Amino acid sequence: MSNKSVSVLMPCRNAMPFLEAAVESVLAQPECLELLVADGGSTDGSLQKLEGLAGVDSRVRIISRCDKGPADALNKAYCSARGTFIGWLNADDLYAPGALARAVAALNFNPNWLLVYGEGEEFNEDTGLVQRYPTLPSSVGINGFRSHCFICQPSVVFRRTMGLLLSKFDLQWRTAFDFDYWLRAFEAFPHRIGYIPHLQGRTRLHSATITSKQRAQVALEATQLLARHFGAADAKRLHNYALELQLGIAQMPEGVDLVTHLQQLFELARPSLTPAALVHIQHTWLSGDLPQPPRSEPCSWHSENLQPALPRSVVPFAERPFGVNLIGHAFEIFGIGEDIRMAARALQTAGVPCSVIHHPAANGAACSDRTLEPFICSDPTGGPYAFNLVCMAAPIQARWLRQAGCDPLRERYTIASWPWETQQWPDAWMALLDVADELWPSSQFTAAALAGPAAQAGMPLQVMPMAAEISEPDRFCNAAARASTRESLGIPSEAVLFGYGFDFNSSTIRKNPMGALEAFQRAFPLPHLPATFGREFTSHPLSDQVSLLIKTFPPQRISAEWQWLQTRAAEDHRITLIAENLPRDQLLALYGSCDAFLSLHRSEGFGRGMAEAFQLGLDVIATDFGGNTDFCTGPLAHPVRWRKNPIPRGSYPYADGHIWAEPDLNHAAELCRKVALRRLDFRSNQASSNYGCELTWLSPHRSRFSFSQVGIRYLQRLKNLWDSRALVASGLKWNSG
Template identity: 30%
Template sequence: MATRPRAIFTICSNNYVPMARVLLESAKRHHPEADVYLCLADEALPEAAFYPGQCELIAAKTLGIPNFREFAFRYDIMEFNTAIKPFMIRHLLARGHESVVYLDPDIEVFAPLERVFSLLDEGASFVLTPHLTQPLEQPNFPNDLGIMRAGVYNLGFLGVGAGEEADRILRWWSRRLQYECVNEPDRGIFVDQKFMDLVPGFAAGARILRDTAYNVAYWNLQQRALGGEPDDWKIDGAPLRFFHFSGIDPFNPKYLSKHTESFRDEQQSPLLGELLRRYAAQVLANGHGRVPNAIYAYGRFASGTLLPEVVRRMFRDRHVHWSGGDPFHTYEEYLHLPCARTAGTASRGVTNLMSYLHEREPWLRGIYDLATSEGVGRYVDWYVQNARTLLKDSRLVAPVALRAGVQAAPAHGRRPPARRGAEPDAAVIGYLRLALGVGEAGRQVLRTLRHAGLDARGLPIQFGSMSAAVDKSLEPLFDDTATARVQVFNINADQLPGVIAHLGSALRSDAYRVAMPFWELEHFPAPWLAAFDLVDEIWAPTRFIQTMLARRIGKPVLHMPLPLDFEAPPTLDRARFGLPEHAFLFFFSFDFLSYAERKNPMALVRAFKKAFRDEGSAHPNVCLVLKTLNADIAPAHSQALRDILRTDLDLTLIEETLTRTETLQLITACDAVVSLHRSEGLGLLIAEAMALGKPVIATDYSATVELVSSDTGWPVDFKLVPVPENQYPFHEGQVWAEPDENHAAWQMRQVFHNRREAQRRADTARTMLKQQFSAENCGARMRLRLQELESAGPPLQAAMACTPVEDRAR
């Protein structure tokens, strides 16, 4: 019998390519006559050598799937990978292949697939392997009841023969998977797999391959005997054809699969243990684990906001046909638009996303009646405080919080007192001489007010701080009293009452008072809120801080960003700082008095070692530079960290106290800046690096997301974890980010190897700072606010009302 043209292929995203390499190399080894393909459910990485040789790479976006961007938006990564299958099979058949075999990427072929290709050569339209070939009545999964929910046939394997019957069924399957490739067992659907239960009834040419040497996996291994020896594996005495390592963790091959409690540790036979160890070693040698899930091309909106499962479900449920353009670019804005069909939205702003959540969750409908203004208001409060847990990204909550804060604030308030002479327009009170982040923020406010043409003076304090008074740049602007009609306190809320009491008569008592507080966690400490009773309004330097306060106090909370652009100082030779002349330098700095656990320097050290010191990735001409402050007066619990940093030979540690100009010169002497912080209220180091034209890698969480995107830098994925006790004040009920060190290492390698792209993003970031955070723009914002206060009290102007999405549009 003539052999028909054969193709073997798999589908995966970039994170599974190391597994796919094992599969495709083994398939080609046993079937040299077949053409081998990798269908990439992702965007291709620039490194061509990353993908297996002897195979053709075909991107899913080239398969002619109707409305591909909507298709990719509709599904999570597993659903998307499986939904592609019939489209790829049809593509290969159209190229002239008459026998097409699909294998999951986590399979290894150990012997020729003779029975499969014999059936196809004999005219079979489909070849299927059942999960089970005999009853399995054990109480726990995998058992026959569980398999009934997942599907009779395992779609980690499928053989298809060219012909009218196959074409007809593949077209039906494609139509179904265009919209219904979902993991919803309660609806009788498990991605692409359950549909195949119908095929033996549809197709007279379908064949069921019950040979136990094919598609051996955790779900049937209890019924099959593994024997032989390495390189001559047997199943039930016959050569093992292929083993499906579904659910394996190559880093821990003592577990056969995450999907079963069976075959773990001592339950593994020596032969099974050897089979798993050999497979894991191959996959790890191919770089498994080095490609982070975060680089998946279809996992985020174009803005960088995470695309959670509930938003994909909303898109499927509400938009069979979407006419709004590319949803990765447009659907995020749609989520935040008021939902016209929900009662009460006109007055309180229930958005499309909020409406969908309310409709979908019976418990929300039971608690919050959106037909009443009270119910709407309570639902908005719940959403602002709790929805981030469900949506996984605070950027999907912030617009609602900001709008709600506008509505909650009073429409009118106190005005500044009348002029009584030649007093200044404004006084800035803060740590204006100290080497502190909040001190630099105060200096920036003072500079900005004066840049805006206002007569602003400074009142420097040392209250409660052990930091050195090293900054003398604004000394001529300092007074011993604050006589201006408007006082701006660049002081955190916990210190504000003490500072006001300490200064006493040095402060004009009837002045209009503004606080610009900083806080680094999502929820502002409740005991500190009373401090704002001493001021008339809040200037939030970031949207992150504005969001946390907008629903907590009955006063205006305005977004008043600080200028982050500046003229670069003259450069200094690296030798001034003891840095290697020709190495590529990654830089980070932190203050031991600012809770080193939040700054997270050890995560950076570990990520750096993964990127450039691990076996297979060694680059001796790459160095990590850490600048620390106040190491000698570090709290006792930070001293161990200090000692580790001082003895680590893989980094250059700089502990001397530098002026701000010297610090900027140090950043300029380095090549890139990395911050794997757990949370930031501003992220001044990141802003400084951007202004100096340096590529930035940063945790994609908290205030720094307002600066770092995939256009302006290299965001690092994370998971939210509870703040441990004793690692930050008011930790109870708080979360912060645990950055993905593997992703950070990946991003560091990208910056190092792709210098042109790194510079492009750095240039984009510098342009963004000049446009949005220049002294002109920030000064005009402050000046406008003071003019509003003079004219008619505090109408809630654009600084308070516009959303982050609108900011990006500008």
């Protein structure tokens, strides 16, 4: 079969600013037999540009100069196609390098498949936004479309025969003709659709796209299509559109008010909705005030919502014993649970008495670390000591207080160590400053977000880096321990091992494990693609001397990212995935067996994983953004360049409109190669059997995060407050009254 076997269909209308880049991304694919452009009557010079491109490359063919819309344009282009396979790229989208090669190889290797699609990416060059399209593997079946359209259109390639079997694109759908096509394909051929776990297409977001200009029609048609295939639809698409209007993302039609517009839209959707869905959406949007956007936690805080104080006397602050009531997730195995355990160890090392108030995280994390159980206080009126130290996220503290009431605050000086990972403190959390007397952010990064709100509230703010001490770290990273751990995992003893750990039940988009995998494979390409793709790749000299280990917790829900990682790891024998709740010593042994920690996060409030990696003697390749910049210094630190990126709407709680980092994966790959070469060179020249770096490299990190050093900082601040306890008592936010 000829290498050139794909006919690419391209509907086009007034796409001049983006057209050349789209065409180039097609012609750069050796598998492209022809690019068939159906123009819808462009008036911006697109046709003239296309004619020029056709004169340079004969594969560009203009097959029409007017049509009845993009579905009609696609049908015209399809009728002229000569290729065995059909691709489809809008004139403002882009193919990823190698996309058609991967698609053709997958279809050839799986002759039963009629259609393949892969990972997609949404981007906006004006705002810098880049985000993964919410793709799901084909194994979810047609029911996966109930929640959202999980196929990114430019990632699709199908056999020409499927087009004949499935018939034409349906012209009755002005905006959802692609969604209709996917639904028909999954309904007709549920077991003949394949998924490619690689970036195949990039779809551009801008103000002139169909989904931007015709959001009401998109929501209505999607609802109608779901009803056609499933009997009835819920109101999710309509509800999301109404929220977009409220947030200013979608524009109102001219000459109509909001209520009238929604009434008209809901009436058109009535035949497609379940009776319950219709009642719910009308009640939500057409009766009374419009609701605020939904949030994962209560979006407002008012102290009057607390349970009333219990009718008993309260011990005054100055008469309480000196000590700290620690409040947080005492037993859970995840990052914030570790925060309270580390704080307890630091305070105990400094000789500060402690009690612990356990508030369940209710996030599915295992509650298997019981080291703080002897210190648990179950008194409903709060802990006995004069100071509270809250080691929970701000809205979780609000949840705790709504359940426990306000008594645990009364006549105590409450210090909040709230984690946060963007450069702004959420507006919805401003009122939570009422439940703290002082703030202890764990990094300069979080402190910068809190500085303005704290100053406005007249609150003291002290940057207090958290403890992250590893007791006897050398027992986890000596040669024997490394060899034993690697043998148990089936990882070659001499491989340069890159590692990363994160929690799927937290925020995958922020932690970005997919970026770590991509950077690793860019740094060390496989000698060949997996058998399912069967295409030779340029090898790197180190490709057979490296491995990647990714550790997470067992996902509590269906995760497209986890399925993506599993599929990609199955292609690459060098990648090991672990999804287990491990005891702390086993987790540290896992990291101790590595040579480098690869964190391509988009933001970190503190960066405990990196802090521990330094103490174990690992090179740390990490995005140069977030709380980790406080300590990612020295010979073991390798900061990764980044650019600003707006956080996608709804991707992170309370962070719409905020900014975080998009790491440069090519720079990360370059640093991976540098570290691998250095580690291999070190091993070939080392005089001892112990892996790692000189003690002088490790000592600053081990000292910085030690219980003794952190405990001293805690003690000094607490003693300063205690020495002025009469003044402190007079200014308590929550006194006996």
